[in-house]
Amino acid sequence: MTTNDLEEAKRICPKTGRIIDPGNHLGMKRSGISRWFLPVGGFLALIWFLIRVIPKPSRATYPCQKAAAPLAAAFVVWVSGLVGSLAAGRRLRRLLIQRRYQAALGFAVLILVIGGIAVVGLHSDTQSASIVGPVGVGVGINPGRVVWCHDPDATSWDGESGYWWEDEHTDQAVVDRMFHESLLALTGGSDARDSWERLFRYANTKLEGESAPYSAGEKVVVKLNLNTQDRHTCIHNTVDLSPQVVLAFVRSLVRDGGIPEEDVTMYDASRWVADKIYDRVKAEFPGVVFVDNQGGDGREKVVPDPRTPIYYDGIGIDTPDLLPTCVSEAKYMINISIMKKHTLAGITAAAKNHFGSIFRTSDSQWSPSHLHDFVTTTTRPMGSANPLVSLMGHKELGGKTILYIVDGMYPGMQQSNENPSRFWMPPFNGDWTSSMFMSQDPVAIESVLCDFFAAERGVPANTRNYLVEAALANDPPSATRYDPERDGTPLQSLGVHETWNNQREKRYSGNDNPGTGIELIALRTGGGGK
Numbered sequence: 001m002t003t004n005d006l007e008e009a010k011r012i013c014p015k016t017g018r019i020i021d022p023g024n025h026l027g028m029k030r031s032g033i034s035r036w037f038l039p040v041g042g043f044l045a046l047i048w049f050l051i052r053v054i055p056k057p058s059r060a061t062y063p064c065q066k067a068a069a070p071l072a073a074a075f076v077v078w079v080s081g082l083v084g085s086l087a088a089g090r091r092l093r094r095l096l097i098q099r100r101y102q103a104a105l106g107f108a109v110l111i112l113v114i115g116g117i118a119v120v121g122l123h124s125d126t127q128s129a130s131i132v133g134p135v136g137v138g139v140g141i142n143p144g145r146v147v148w149c150h151d152p153d154a155t156s157w158d159g160e161s162g163y164w165w166e167d168e169h170t171d172q173a174v175v176d177r178m179f180h181e182s183l184l185a186l187t188g189g190s191d192a193r194d195s196w197e198r199l200f201r202y203a204n205t206k207l208e209g210e211s212a213p214y215s216a217g218e219k220v221v222v223k224l225n226l227n228t229q230d231r232h233t234c235i236h237n238t239v240d241l242s243p244q245v246v247l248a249f250v251r252s253l254v255r256d257g258g259i260p261e262e263d264v265t266m267y268d269a270s271r272w273v274a275d276k277i278y279d280r281v282k283a284e285f286p287g288v289v290f291v292d293n294q295g296g297d298g299r300e301k302v303v304p305d306p307r308t309p310i311y312y313d314g315i316g317i318d319t320p321d322l323l324p325t326c327v328s329e330a331k332y333m334i335n336i337s338i339m340k341k342h343t344l345a346g347i348t349a350a351a352k353n354h355f356g357s358i359f360r361t362s363d364s365q366w367s368p369s370h371l372h373d374f375v376t377t378t379t380r381p382m383g384s385a386n387p388l389v390s391l392m393g394h395k396e397l398g399g400k401t402i403l404y405i406v407d408g409m410y411p412g413m414q415q416s417n418e419n420p421s422r423f424w425m426p427p428f429n430g431d432w433t434s435s436m437f438m439s440q441d442p443v444a445i446e447s448v449l450c451d452f453f454a455a456e457r458g459v460p461a462n463t464r465n466y467l468v469e470a471a472l473a474n475d476p477p478s479a480t481r482y483d484p485e486r487d488g489t490p491l492q493s494l495g496v497h498e499t500w501n502n503q504r505e506k507r508y509s510g511n512d513n514p515g516t517g518i519e520l521i522a523l524r525t526g527g528g529g530k
Contacts, residue, residue, distance in 0.1 A: 141198055341453055425455050474491065
């Protein structure tokens, strides 16, 4: 697909052929109510925010104020742009009457700029995506399938007492059930053992061209997202990977999948594996190996492998990074990330999880800081090369990943230093998301997460750039030739991307025609909720 084709896809609905308003990516006709949503809703949000926060500034951290702030800010920007453009328009008319054409031209440019600001105020946040899709090629036994399992009974933290990750606040039995049901729904397996066998057979078909099951002695490496863990004894309430999700996964992999525990390695190269995860897993599976940045206390220290360079095409960095030896020695990978937004990239999930997998050779550090500028949504527009695509497609990372799991028990509105946030959109209604996401398609699962965050509080414009680039990696809008190994073989499509039809139904192309796009399978394993 060429850049022109992609631009056309932004304007025409693939099903109806209708022209789509770039600010209304669902292709629905705007009603009078929706046209006035920002002026009225934004004004009310601003008044509410000022009344509540001025007397007590600490209220700005309350969930209701965090939800109101973006809408209030957009309203202020819109009003400022509108007032400014009207004033400039009157001035332009006077200059034309006076035949001061150079000055008039300058004011015309000013009007266009301010008008653009007004449009951004209206559309840049929750309506940031104009790709209706689907674009790319779905991955998996059921291509493009994403399972979303929601069970309110999994979480019970009151937001204040104790720690959200303690067993009295996160029900291990419920999480185990959620994992089991999600695995069966993803693969179509008759039971968990059959589901794991299907995953390994699918992986071997891709890797070796033969539908072979797992063979004893083959290593499975698991990338954990431990971004907020800064020591082995780390104890805090900031957003982090749920120990219960990790344990549910290991129980299923070892007991149901039949994988010897000594063949399982769990790692984060740039962070520490805290006791809250390590102790739970080791108590039941003492043979599981843990690798982290420092080693010690039973963990192994991560070691870079000079035989596994990774290159980032299209961003001007020619020196390759290296990957961990525990990764290169494994045949299979499983990626466990967290449902979080990111202040630079928009969201962080499976792709950015591998910021914790790279050894920066320029100064011998396990650090991704040299890549931050190239994932920043405010400076990298749609159609820009993105290093996340190289991470998603490298043969030692995404190339050997058989399963993507996203922990959505207690989600976060930024990547670190913030406690979990409740969601107000249905079906959460002010509760924790209490969710788990699972897929074999890295693009599809992150596209779904992006839709959830966009519906809840909005995502920055350009957040979906890396998803479009990855979906069209064989012919991306940036025209970048992605070849992260520099072996002469460029990446092909890494998965399928599109946006859902609406927040209420949460349907994608694959829900109506499986295999054509994302297929979101929604499960609810609990009975009552809260």
